[in-house]
Amino acid sequence: STRAAAPAPRRWRQRAPLPSPVSAVAAEAPSAASPFGAEAEKEKEERQFDWLDQWYPLAPVCDLDPGAPHGKTVLGLRVVAWYDRAVDEWRVFDDACPHRLAPLSEGRIDDKGRLQCVYHGWCFDGRGSCQFIPQAPALGPPVHKNSKACVASYPSVVQNNILWFYPRADGEHQDILQRKRPPFIPEIDDPSFVAVYGVRDLPYGSVGLQLRCVGGEPHGPCTCPLRAQGADGQASQEGRPRQISLYNMPACLT
Ligand code: FES
Numbered sequence: 001s002t003r004a005a006a007p008a009p010r011r012w013r014q015r016a017p018l019p020s021p022v023s024a025v026a027a028e029a030p031s032a033a034s035p036f037g038a039e040a041e042k043e044k045e046e047r048q049f050d051w052l053d054q055w056y057p058l059a060p061v062c063d064l065d066p067g068a069p070h071g072k073t074v075l076g077l078r079v080v081a082w083y084d085r086a087v088d089e090w091r092v093f094d095d096a097c098p099h100r101l102a103p104l105s106e107g108r109i110d111d112k113g114r115l116q117c118v119y120h121g122w123c124f125d126g127r128g129s130c131q132f133i134p135q136a137p138a139l140g141p142p143v144h145k146n147s148k149a150c151v152a153s154y155p156s157v158v159q160n161n162i163l164w165f166y167p168r169a170d171g172e173h174q175d176i177l178q179r180k181r182p183p184f185i186p187e188i189d190d191p192s193f194v195a196v197y198g199v200r201d202l203p204y205g206s207v208g209l210q211l212r213c214v215g216g217e218p219h220g221p222c223t224c225p226l227r228a229q230g231a232d233g234q235a236s237q238e239g240r241p242r243q244i245s246l247y248n249m250p251a252c253l254t
Helices: 022-027 037-047
Strands: 056-060 070-074 077-084 089-094 130-132 156-159 162-165 209-211 226-228
Touching: 056 070, 056 077, 077 162, 089 156, 089 162
Parallel strands: none
Antiparallel strands: 056 162, 070 077, 077 089, 156 162, 209 226
16 A cells, blocks of 8 residues: 655664775775675675665464554564555554554554554544544644654555565655565465465574475474575574474465
């Protein structure tokens, strides 16, 4: 879904890059003739990888109840996913009410389809704008329209039946979907394939995870080796691949 810019305070801040020592700068400028040139370039590219310029899957949509908000943590960022029935789209907000930072994931969807904070009842529309403050006098100033009463709304989209979000909520990135989309997996949408969704928290870094199902029989045991790898193909867990065995895998996964 794409939305108009929502005024929002941001908590993400990218650190300014540290100045490189002269010796490091020299090392980063391989000559064209250097046999290590390509390798150094690749290393440089990896160092420049922007973790906040990526789409991240939040959950398979089939796991989300449209009648309730869902709290998730991605990259240490706490967000809440909720279904905005006014436009038939899923939204992803900061999981912090702008009033007193209460988790919005503990709130509810009110009878008008807005996300309502459980603590003092502030209500937010799909763009993160506050629409109602129960304690505000009906004939008083429209305090709910103050920009400080808005919650950060992230770009989000459902693709491959998965809810994705982009972890930058500033106005500059609200149209990110037109420039960059989440990775598309055609087999998931292909009716000749069977797609089974599952979410597990595993003790891995986010640089990569390979999953391979190598055997099993219907309703029998199955062993799936899992290995964490960095983008360069090297193991990322203290330099060693970590093996995990899964047992009693459902037949549909074998
Ligand atoms: S903390 Fe959310 S309305 Fe007060």
